[in-house]
Amino acid sequence: MTDKARHIPVMLQEVEALLGLKAGAVAVDGTLGLGGHAAMMAGRIGTEGRLIGIDQDAAAIKIARAGLSGFKGRLDIVKSNFSRLDEVLAGLDAGAVDAILFDLGVSSLQLDEPSRGFSFRHDGPLDMRMDADAPVSAEEIVNDFSEEELADLIFDYGEERFSRRIARHIVAARAGERITRTGQLADIVLRALPGGARHAHKRLHPATRTFQALRIAVNRELDVLNEVLGQGLKNLKVGGRMAVISFHSLEDRIVKTRFKAWAVEGAVRLLTKKPLQPADAEAADNPRARSARLRVCERIS
Numbered sequence: 001m002t003d004k005a006r007h008i009p010v011m012l013q014e015v016e017a018l019l020g021l022k023a024g025a026v027a028v029d030g031t032l033g034l035g036g037h038a039a040m041m042a043g044r045i046g047t048e049g050r051l052i053g054i055d056q057d058a059a060a061i062k063i064a065r066a067g068l069s070g071f072k073g074r075l076d077i078v079k080s081n082f083s084r085l086d087e088v089l090a091g092l093d094a095g096a097v098d099a100i101l102f103d104l105g106v107s108s109l110q111l112d113e114p115s116r117g118f119s120f121r122h123d124g125p126l127d128m129r130m131d132a133d134a135p136v137s138a139e140e141i142v143n144d145f146s147e148e149e150l151a152d153l154i155f156d157y158g159e160e161r162f163s164r165r166i167a168r169h170i171v172a173a174r175a176g177e178r179i180t181r182t183g184q185l186a187d188i189v190l191r192a193l194p195g196g197a198r199h200a201h202k203r204l205h206p207a208t209r210t211f212q213a214l215r216i217a218v219n220r221e222l223d224v225l226n227e228v229l230g231q232g233l234k235n236l237k238v239g240g241r242m243a244v245i246s247f248h249s250l251e252d253r254i255v256k257t258r259f260k261a262w263a264v265e266g267a268v269r270l271l272t273k274k275p276l277q278p279a280d281a282e283a284a285d286n287p288r289a290r291s292a293r294l295r296v297c298e299r300i301s
């Protein structure tokens with residue numbers, strides 16, 4: 001694993017404790033990434049266990065597969081969107097499973113690699129597709145959406161209060177030349193913001209919200225989360241557990257609402273009444289962990 005490909009698994013101990021995996025269990029990592037959580041799961045389920053890893057990023061899968069090569073249990077790794085969970089598990093003849101984990105969002109591999117186009121910190125092509133085979137990249141959205149569509153997207157998915165100004169600046173800039181680079185877009189966003197807002201957030205780069213919004217749109221992140229949760233519950237054994245780590249309020253709201261509804265129906269027991277957040281030491285060591293929220297439920301009927 002190269003330096004670039006290092007990804008520190010978020011809230012690893014909490015996930016381990018709450019999933020409560022036993023030797024011989026069947027565990028699904030729906031967001032395999034670089035295999036950090038999966039390695040923990042593999043260690044818990046041991047040689048009699050079965051680990052199923054899903055990711056839509058072929059580059060991540062390659063690294064995770066190498067990292068898990070020492071696992072002596074049964075290992076199946078599938079390149080797919082997790083929104084096709086039913087199909088993937090049926091295709092593997094997996095039966096009902098003991099645990100499912102979703103550690104949402106992007107990995108360090110994706111974020112830190114300029115050519116993937118996720119980051120305003122490194123100039124690169126305006127891409128942002130987690131699945132390099134997906135049809136629509138951020139470049140198409142930024143250049144083809146109407147001003148109103150862009151403003152709504154940046155407001156809804158980025159919770160950015162200057163969304164209209166930013167959309168107006170994007171449309172004005174692209175009339176001159178096509179916007180193809182992350183650096184170009186970050187500059188446009190910066191110029192769109194009123195003076196104070198450009199410097200207001202010490203920890204948050206002014207383009208953060210706009211980039212988040214585009215990333216969510218490109219990867220249909222909220223749609224696929226909505227699509228997969230029910231499939232997850234359906235594929236759990238009674239006593240099986242589902243853990244979801246989300247990184248922004250839009251995702252956490254979806255998980256919270258769904259888990260609560262299931263609890264009211266008597267389908268699950270909530271193992272986290274409030275979402276768990278990383279301990280101070282983890283948040284200090286790993287900036288990516290700071291916004292993490294972990295929710296876990298157990299199927300009871």
Ligand SMILES: C[S@@+](CC[C@H](N)C(=O)[O-])C[C@H]1O[C@@H](n2cnc3c(N)ncnc32)[C@H](O)[C@@H]1O
Pocket residue numbers: 007008009010030031032033034035036037038054055056057060080081082083103104105106107108130224
């Ligand atoms: C935060 S990383 C996971 C890191 C992993 N837990 C680890 O410890 O290395 C999220 C991963 O999930 C993948 N991913 C995100 N949304 C996905 C989806 N809808 N379907 C499949 N994979 C997805 C991304 O490609 C990325 O590799």
